[in-house]
Amino acid sequence: MPTLADLAELVRAPAALSVPGDVVAGAAAAGSLGRRTPALATASVLLYWAGMAGNDWADRRLDAVERPERPIPSGRVAPGAALGLAVGFTAAGVGLAAAVGGxxxxxVAVGLAAAIWGYDLRAKNTAAGPAVMAACRGLDVLLGATDGRLSRALPAAATVAAHTWTVTALSRREVDGALGSALPLGTLAGTALVAAGAARPPSAVHRPVTAGPAVRSPGGNPLPAVRAALPAVLAAGYAARYGAAQARVLTDPSAGRVRAAVGAGITGLPALQGALTARAGAGVVGVLVAAAAPLGRRLARKVSPT
Structure with a gap:
């Protein structure tokens, strides 16, 4: 009988903190941030847990050789139980999304579930793996936008998808190491581009017309200046931590350094989501989303997010 700790390890529980921000960023970009957003974020977490359990079920024979300490090969979680959780979480996630968002x-939830299962069962170990995983995260952002103008969330979805591509590309070298500098150089360049895109100030479409000038005048209201700078501050925090972890892979391409970079990419994603949320004009919500990053790093010391 698996314990709660075993199940938390199976579904990479701390990594789930990186998931709600997708939905929040999508909702903010689409102008639909509201009472349905938390429920859609919960549906997203359920689908994420389904993907994690399904991933370990699909990889159970490979993990028996490469990662025998994981819950299934170690005997702490039965393969059938992991598969049952994956199916159950999928049904619950899609059902909740339908009940809340129609x-x-x-x-979108069905498309996301199909992409998740497609990655776990077919695409993961192929050249298409990073692109399919990136599509999963992009669809997750769009799930949050389904109650508003979906097209306005496409840039945010593309940004999160690009970040996910870098993390997934690195994760493929977690066992054997990076084998040189080409991979971390490429992902580091991608991270710089992602951060630069997220750092742009709120657009005129989202900025309130009464906000005042973007730069504070003597004795004026400081909020417009803070609002304009917030996406850049959050994006810089994302780039600094994730980028530093990738830079260390350049000097030491060992498997341990690669795993650390992957972990930094997962736990640092809320800072990027927060920047995108703030860029859409929801600065306070963006800060709250970004606050999940340090919490995720702390929890990752107890349960691995990779």
Whole structure:
């Protein structure tokens, strides 16, 4: 009988803190941040847990050789139980999205679930793996936008998808190491581009017309200046931590350094999501989303996010 700790390890529980920010960023960009957003974020977490349990079920024979300490090969979680959790979480996630967001949200949730299972069962160990995983995260952002103008969330979805591509590309070298500098150089360049895109100040579309000038005048209201700078501050925090972890892989391409970089990419994602949320004009919410990053790093010391 698996313990709660075993199940938390199976579904990479701390990594789930990187998930709600996708939905929040999508909702903010689409202008639909509201009472349905938390429920859609919960549906997203359920689908993420489904993907993690399904991943370990699909990889159970490979993990028996490469990572025998994981819950299934170590005998702490039965393969059938892991598969049952994956199926159950998938049904619950899609069902909740449909109940909250109607047919539009259900359609995106079904597409997301299909992409998750496609990655776990087929694409993970192919050249298409990083692109499929990136599509999963992009669809996750769009799930949050289903109650608003979906097209306005496409840039945020593309940004999160690009970040996810870098993390997934690195994760493929977690066992054997990076084998040189080409991979970390490429992902580091991608991270710089992602951060630069997220650092742009709120657009005129989202900025309130009464906000005042972007730069504070003597004795004026400081909020517009803070609002304009917030995406850059959060994006810089994301780039600094994740970028530093990738830079260390350049000097030491060992498997341990690669795993650390992957972990930094997972736990640092809320800072990027926060920047995107702030860029859409929801600065306070963006800061709250970004606050999940240090919490995720702390929890990752107890349960590995990779």
């Amino acid at each position: 047919r539009r949200a259900a359609g």
